[in-house]
Amino acid sequence: MMKFITLFGVIFLLGSLIKETSAKIKKAYQPDITEDSNKFWAISQKTKQKQKEGEKFLSCDDTSSATFCKEKKYVSERKDDFIKSFYALLVYYDPFTPGTKLKVEMALVDSFLSSFISSPVGLAYAQEGETAPTELDKEKAKNYLRQLWFGPTEIDWENANKRKIGFRHVFVGEKKGKNIDGFHNWFQYYRLFCDGKHKFKNTKNHKLEKRRQGVKVLFCNIGLNWNGLTKDTTTMLFGSQPEYEFAIFSRCYQKLLLRTKGSNVNGKCIVTRQGGGKTVESTIQVSSVATNKRNKSDSEIRTAHFLMSN
Numbered sequence: 001m002m003k004f005i006t007l008f009g010v011i012f013l014l015g016s017l018i019k020e021t022s023a024k025i026k027k028a029y030q031p032d033i034t035e036d037s038n039k040f041w042a043i044s045q046k047t048k049q050k051q052k053e054g055e056k057f058l059s060c061d062d063t064s065s066a067t068f069c070k071e072k073k074y075v076s077e078r079k080d081d082f083i084k085s086f087y088a089l090l091v092y093y094d095p096f097t098p099g100t101k102l103k104v105e106m107a108l109v110d111s112f113l114s115s116f117i118s119s120p121v122g123l124a125y126a127q128e129g130e131t132a133p134t135e136l137d138k139e140k141a142k143n144y145l146r147q148l149w150f151g152p153t154e155i156d157w158e159n160a161n162k163r164k165i166g167f168r169h170v171f172v173g174e175k176k177g178k179n180i181d182g183f184h185n186w187f188q189y190y191r192l193f194c195d196g197k198h199k200f201k202n203t204k205n206h207k208l209e210k211r212r213q214g215v216k217v218l219f220c221n222i223g224l225n226w227n228g229l230t231k232d233t234t235t236m237l238f239g240s241q242p243e244y245e246f247a248i249f250s251r252c253y254q255k256l257l258l259r260t261k262g263s264n265v266n267g268k269c270i271v272t273r274q275g276g277g278k279t280v281e282s283t284i285q286v287s288s289v290a291t292n293k294r295n296k297s298d299s300e301i302r303t304a305h306f307l308m309s310n
Helices: 002-029 034-047 060-064 066-070 081-092 102-118 120-126 135-149 166-172 186-194 242-260
Strands: 174-176 179-181 200-209 218-226 229-238 266-275 278-288 301-306
Touching: 034 120, 034 242, 034 266, 060 066, 060 186, 060 218, 066 186, 081 102, 081 166, 081 186, 081 242, 102 120, 102 135, 120 135, 120 242, 135 166, 135 242, 166 174, 166 186, 166 242, 166 301, 186 200, 186 218, 186 229, 229 301, 242 266, 242 278, 242 301
Parallel strands: 179 229
Antiparallel strands: 174 179, 200 218, 218 229, 266 278, 278 301
8 A cells, every 4th residue: 555655646646746847847848928918018018099888809709790891999099100011912912813024012011011010019019128129120120020021132033922921920811722821810801891892701700818917808709711712820919019020929929039049940939928717828839931942032931820828
């Protein structure tokens, strides 16, 4: 009997050690970017116009209802330079009617990056320490983001249909055989679902979580059909602003790149937040274009998106 108790104790101890070691490994390889997330989120929420009481998401099912578009109560009617430049890229990179002029793409990308880095979230992203970013800091951050999301230097760019472009994959969506690949942004979803100009529909909803830091937002798994091409499920954070996602995905990639010492990136970052009276942990998945498959005009980032919260 004593031997059994001793053996049980050893097994229990080993289990505890394995669990503790696993947690340490997870922490080592999954950077916690909660501080950046909280900062970018708070700033981005101040940017959009305030929603009226009761005009916040109720459930993921609302995203496929007529009310979602008819009353326009779920998306702020922003008209600032950043959102204009963001929408311009959504249109240019549309996989069914893509832009083809390289000079136009260069101008649109430059406008987008300039407006982002001049925005409150962009300034916070570029800031190091307590000192506000200088013009040199902003230009450096702008060039780095171009490399991450669009391609290293414009002089090496080929036309968009010949390049891997992380921004297009994540925020717009791409054709891949009979399917849609990427497509992780709810502003793009809103644009296609609500403007009446696209053959686009929601095929399923699965509610994942609906609170973030006391602000009602939704993680939803959405199924898509766009011009007959489908995506079985994609996770979106409804209620966020695009500059928040652009900034936090970029920061996650940076942190993971440090862990891999400049090699291929394929990992997760942790974002912890308070909501509904409890602590909720989510992860962001980010991966790079494999270095052995990356042409000189490809972006570094291949994909980035939120994963289901626990």
